[in-house]
Amino acid sequence: MKKFIVEKNIPIPPTRKKGKWKEVVSIMEIGDSVLVKNRLQACCLITSARSHHPDMKFTTRKIDEGIRVWRTA
Numbered sequence: 001m002k003k004f005i006v007e008k009n010i011p012i013p014p015t016r017k018k019g020k021w022k023e024v025v026s027i028m029e030i031g032d033s034v035l036v037k038n039r040l041q042a043c044c045l046i047t048s049a050r051s052h053h054p055d056m057k058f059t060t061r062k063i064d065e066g067i068r069v070w071r072t073a
Contacts, residue, residue: 021044021045021048021049022048022052024045025045025048025049025052025053025056025071026052028049028071029071030071030072030073031070031071031072032070032071033068033069033070033071034068034069035063035065035066035067035068035069036066036067036068036069037066037067038066038067039060039067041067042060042067042069045058045069046058046060046069049071055073056071056073057071057072057073058070058071058072059072
């Protein structure tokens with residue numbers, strides 16, 4: 001069984017920038033697209049969009065440069 005060590009006074013590192021996908025989605029119009037590096041980023045973008053704008057729809061396609069995400073509605 002693995003043992004865990006409880007440590008005290010370890011500072012919490014700062015969080016990563018929040019809201020970068022929210023900013024991108026907020027300016028996207030129907031027919032606009034964004035190129036992202038991988039499926040994880042595409043999923044994060046779409047998940048963020050749906051949490052703030054449930055009526056928005058997206059589609060993705062793999063291309064040579066990465067994954068392109070289009071807003072379709």
